[in-house]
Amino acid sequence: MLDIRRIRTEPDVIKANLAKRGEGTGKIDALLALDETRREKQTEWEVLRAEQNKLGPQIAAAKKAGEDATAVLAHLGELKSRLQSLDQTLKSLDPEQEALLSTLPNLVLDDVPEGGEECNAEIRGANKPLPEFDFEPRAHWDLGASLGLFDTERGAKLSGSGFVLYTGVGARLQRALINLMLDLHTTVHGYTELGVPYLLTRESITASGHIVKFAPEMYHDAESDQFFVPTAEPALVNVHRGELLEPGVLPIKYVAHTPCWRREAGAAGKDTRGLQRVHQFDKVEIFQYTLPEESANAQAEMVRQACAVLDTLEIPHRLLLLAAGDTGFSMARTVDIEAWAPGVGKWLEVSSASDGTDFQARRASIRFRREAGAKPEFPHLLNASGTALARVYAALLENHQNVDGSVTVPVALRPYLSGREKLEAK
Structure with a gap:
């Protein structure tokens, strides 16, 4: 606010x-x-x-x-x-x-360009050369079907279009990716893992700012007036809602894995094939409460940490600074991380790392003291996907595919799959 x-x-x-x-x-x-x-x-x-x-x-x-x-x-x-x-x-x-x-969005920072999505600016190109194949790379939906990793038709039979059924080693691959991300953020990056509820009250999504612009995207249980999490961000905002944080506790760093539910209203026919745009997907979210003067550094750090996931998985990626009109309601500055998907021939957004300044802290009445007896101030709150499946899943399959239809498992991921080096058709 x-x-x-x-x-x-x-x-x-x-x-x-x-x-x-x-x-x-x-x-x-x-x-x-x-x-x-x-x-x-x-x-x-x-x-x-x-x-x-x-x-x-x-x-x-x-x-x-x-x-x-x-x-x-x-x-x-x-x-x-x-x-x-x-x-x-x-x-x-x-x-x-x-x-x-409460209906006014956050103020964007000075370096955020004016305009909408078309004005998003590339601030760093691909971190590594894009893969070259001596064969026509296949899209992840073909790889997933031939390797028995996931089934979109049966997913649709269970829940409707936009839902996916992961099968066999494909389900285990999903779990392996989540565990790798959580381990990286907790043991290397210093985050404390939280297991948050998947349903949030109206008060919670109002405090985070999601109620204003994002409500049509959320699945809602009318009887209890609770909302399925669209991301762990609103849950992590509300962990300290209404609290006065004592001196010396900042920065606070949390990481959480949740399934995420989004209606994707208005996305009919737009990138809906395979895993590009689904109604339920898993995501690992990193979140920080920081001193106001440290939020710019914290955002840069969180961008590096999200990129570290893609580096670990050997997936090429680039960075975009979102224009003001494409920046989320509660955010002052957002950097998108996009993974290259050679099978579909495009960049897929897999993370948004955002500085919310004091906007959400004001809405949620979260304050801190620099020292005992000092005047309370509002901390800055930041969030980033660290990272989001299913697009990382899709990019992994497409970047590591082989001419025989198999997919090479990145070295860092192999311990989470009992040493498996390749995903192959049975």
């Missing part, structure tokens, strides 16, 4: 920043008008309350002196009535202001 004080003092700066996202200025104007009314009513309340406090001793003195206090008592009654009316007005204005504030 944005700071109302900054909106009040720098409205033109805020409007210009939101314009980079393609947002209009109407909400800022409405918010400023509402804020001015609220402050006027608050000032009026304070003046009347001060006058009310003065009348008490006057009435007591008049009664003690045997004087008639009728007029003063009548005026006191008027003050009480006006104060009660102002109380009701302020009580209605506060949630109105809060509701309007």
